[in-house]
Amino acid sequence: MRLSRYFLPTLKENPAEAQIVSHRLMLRAGMVRQSAAGIYSWLPMGYKVLRNIEQVVREEMDAAGSQEVLMPTIQPAELWQESGRYDDYGKEMLRITDRHDRSLLYGPTHEEVVTDIFRNAVKSYRDLPINLYQIHWKFRDEVRPRFGVMRGREFFMKDNYSFDIDAAGAVRSYNKMFVAYLRCFARLGLTPIPMRADTGAIGGDLSHEFIVLADTGESAVYCDKSWFKTNPLDLDVDFESDLQPIVDEWTTLYAATDEMHDAADCPVAADQLYEGRGIEVGHIFYFGTKYSTAMGATVTDSSGADVPVEMGSHGIGVSRLVGAIIEASHDESGIIWPESIAPFKVGLINLRAGDDACDAACDKLYADLQKAGVEIIYDDRDERAGVKFANMDLIGVPWQLAVGPRGLKNGVVELKRRGSDGDKEELSIESAIARLS
RNA sequence: CGGAGCGUAGCGCAGCCUGGUAGCGCACCAGUCUGGGGGACUGGGGGUCGCCGGUUCGAGUCCGGCCGCUCCGACCA
Numbered sequence: 001m002r003l004s005r006y007f008l009p010t011l012k013e014n015p016a017e018a019q020i021v022s023h024r025l026m027l028r029a030g031m032v033r034q035s036a037a038g039i040y041s042w043l044p045m046g047y048k049v050l051r052n053i054e055q056v057v058r059e060e061m062d063a064a065g066s067q068e069v070l071m072p073t074i075q076p077a078e079l080w081q082e083s084g085r086y087d088d089y090g091k092e093m094l095r096i097t098d099r100h101d102r103s104l105l106y107g108p109t110h111e112e113v114v115t116d117i118f119r120n121a122v123k124s125y126r127d128l129p130i131n132l133y134q135i136h137w138k139f140r141d142e143v144r145p146r147f148g149v150m151r152g153r154e155f156f157m158k159d160n161y162s163f164d165i166d167a168a169g170a171v172r173s174y175n176k177m178f179v180a181y182l183r184c185f186a187r188l189g190l191t192p193i194p195m196r197a198d199t200g201a202i203g204g205d206l207s208h209e210f211i212v213l214a215d216t217g218e219s220a221v222y223c224d225k226s227w228f229k230t231n232p233l234d235l236d237v238d239f240e241s242d243l244q245p246i247v248d249e250w251t252t253l254y255a256a257t258d259e260m261h262d263a264a265d266c267p268v269a270a271d272q273l274y275e276g277r278g279i280e281v282g283h284i285f286y287f288g289t290k291y292s293t294a295m296g297a298t299v300t301d302s303s304g305a306d307v308p309v310e311m312g313s314h315g316i317g318v319s320r321l322v323g324a325i326i327e328a329s330h331d332e333s334g335i336i337w338p339e340s341i342a343p344f345k346v347g348l349i350n351l352r353a354g355d356d357a358c359d360a361a362c363d364k365l366y367a368d369l370q371k372a373g374v375e376i377i378y379d380d381r382d383e384r385a386g387v388k389f390a391n392m393d394l395i396g397v398p399w400q401l402a403v404g405p406r407g408l409k410n411g412v413v414e415l416k417r418r419g420s421d422g423d424k425e426e427l428s429i430e431s432a433i434a435r436l437s
Numbered sequence: 438c439g440g441a442g443c444g445u446a447g448c449g450c451a452g453c454c455u456g457g458u459a460g461c462g463c464a465c466c467a468g469u470c471u472g473g474g475g476g477a478c479u480g481g482g483g484g485u486c487g488c489c490g491g492u493u494c495g496a497g498u499c500c501g502g503c504c505g506c507u508c509c510g511a512c513c514a
Contacts, residue, residue: 012463012475013449017507037506091438092513109514142513143438150514157514209514218513283514317514351473386474393474404473414473 001344003379003391007044010391020216022326023148025335029395031322038145038153045343045395046322050156052341053321054135056187057158064180064239066131066160071113073137077103079112083294092140106139111291111313114161118309119297125165128299128309129173133160135318149319150279150327151218156319162312165301170286170310174206175243177284177314181210182232182250185281188321189338190328193227195255197283206312209257210282214327217277222266223255225274279324286312329419335396336419344377346436347397349389351404353382361403361413361429372437393418401432 009030017034018024026032031046042050058068074096080086094106107113114132122130135158145153162173178194185192190212197209211221230253235246254268257278266273292298292308301307317324329336339345346369350362366378377397379388385404392400402414402424412426415435427435 009447011448015448016443016450019508034506138514140513144508144510144512146507155514159514280514315514320514349473355472384472384474384476386476389474391475402473406473 001377003377004381006377008395009043010394018148020147020150020327021330022150022216022323025326025330025394026148026323029335032149038142038151040149040152040154040319048343049322049337049341050319052343053188053325054156054158054318056340057184057316057318058135060180060184060187061133061158061160063183064131064176066133066180069132069134070136071107071110071117071134073107073139074104075107075110075113077105079116079295080105083112083115083291085112092142094139094141108138108140109313109315110134110159111161111311112295115291115295115297115311118161118163119292119295122163122309123299125299125301128163128165129169130163131160131173131176133158147216147218148323150323152319155317158316158318160314162314163297164310164312165299165307167288167310170288170312171206172243174284174286174312175247176239177312178208178247178250179232179235179237179239179243181282181284181314181316183235183237184316185210185212186232187340188325189340190281190325191228191230192232192281193221193223193255193278194250195221195223195257196251196260197257197285206286208251208284209280210284211255211257211278212281212324212328213274213276213278214324215277216327217279219278219280220258220261221256221276221278222258222261222268223274224253224268225272226253227255227274279320279327280317281321281324282314282316284312284314286310330396331419333390334394337396337398339398342375342396342398344375344397346374346376346399346401347392347395348376348378349385349392349400349402350378350380351385351388351402353380355405357408358403358405361408365401365403365413365429365433368433369436372433374436399436401436 011028014024015027018027026046029045030043031049032040032042035041077086093108096104096106098104136156137154138157139154142151142153145151162170164170164173182192192210192212194208195211197207288310289308292311297309298306299309325338326335329338348362348365350358352358362378362380366376369376379392396418398418400416400418407413407426411428413429413432414424414426415432416424
């Protein structure tokens with residue numbers, strides 16, 4: 001993509017409405033624009049990142065054996081009346097009336113819809129387990145949206161729902177999600193810390209929140225400092241095997257959110273305890289038969305008896321992750337994207353657009369890297385070098401490739417890793433292509 | 438939902454107290470010089486001062502109401 005043709009409305013100054021760094025950078029880097037409180041439009045580069053994150057999540061869900069579906073954003077009120085949540089959910093649920101005066105709602109979550117699908121289609125324990133996921137928009141009419149996309153009203157979310165014949169099966173499904181989440185967040189360049197969560201209003205037995213540490217996180221968290229040395233990608237995972245040992249291992253180290261932490265009863269020594277703030281990026285939940293009982297989602301078990309199905313639901317805040325990743329990975333100049341989700345891998349900077357040698361070298365680099373399948377943004381604008389570097393730093397492209405008359409005289413271009421404190425490597429055009437392909 | 442603050446050009450802000458033809462910086466357009474970390478000069482364009490009403494000869498400025506946004510608290514993926 002040529003920057004001269006790319007819709008990337010960057011800002012030099014911080015918009016007054018943005019208080020935290022991820023929000024400021026997302027606005028300044030031209031990723032999003034606010035449409036109303038907590039409701040955002042995603043511009044080309046922001047949308048690219050959102051889709052890249054979505055794809056990582058999708059791959060990990062598929063790997064864990066979940067199947068992708070797409071449910072409606074608008075749901076009939078009747079399903080929620082059946083489950084009993086229509087009255088319980090309160091004002092956070094956006095309620096709508098259609099032209100026939102029927103009550104609808106914009107889904108804040110999808111337990112009712114998926115349970116309805118399940119009960120109409122599945123009758124036998126032999127069809128279990130089933131695990132369905134979707135990635136799309138939800139709406140919760142938060143009283144106070146804030147922190148940009150991290151606490152929006154409309155948000156993009158992966159949610160999935162597991163159905164099992166008994167509690168043992170449900171725990172197996174739960175464990176699969178637990179491990180898939182660890183892998184997923186690690187692939188996004190984050191260090192996820194699963195924390196035992198309060199099961200709250202939904203009730204239930206087993207629940208973990210996946211927290212990413214960040215100074216601007218909205219909840220206080222406490223954990224063993226040894227968490228910083230963990231890396232889930234070192235795990236060799238077979239989702240068909242017994243995952244309990246992995247889950248046990250990853251729940252041994254102490255980690256607790258504010259409401260679960262008791263300073264007087266904390267097993268970690270003071271100097272080994274990290275106290276900080278965190279962002280919740282995922283939540284897994286086993287809640288048993290709450291919805292299946294209320295909504296009559298039963299299957300016939302091997303003895304011929306009809307039993308309510310055991311369910312769990314699990315969420316990842318995909319749009320929130322965009323903000324969370326920026327919170328975890330930026331410097332004073334801008335965003336530093338992990339390569340796994342970067343909108344572009346390479347930012348090509350023509351330091352003297354209009355100079356024949358520079359143009360020719362850039363054209364070659366641009367064409368060859370594109371041919372090699374490398375996502376590249378080429379700053380071909382007639383701007384000063386400083387403007388281009390500042391812009392490239394701001395949008396966070398992992399590799400900056402600078403081409404100028406000075407270097408070309410010696411047959412070299414300069415390669416810099418974003419976030420590496422300005423260490424530039426000089427290399428020939430050919431080796432640059434080889435390095436980045 | 439309680440408390441507070443703010444709405445003036447695309448962005449950041451001044452002007453309001455003390456009413457009298459709407460300003461600054463950045464961005465944008467044209468041109469000249471420049472050219473390796475947000476460059477300089479010259480000349481331009483862009484505003485129903487959030488909305489409605491009131492006071493006044495006259496309202497961005499004073500008064501009332503409404504809307505929107507932000508912050509703190511309570512609540513949440």
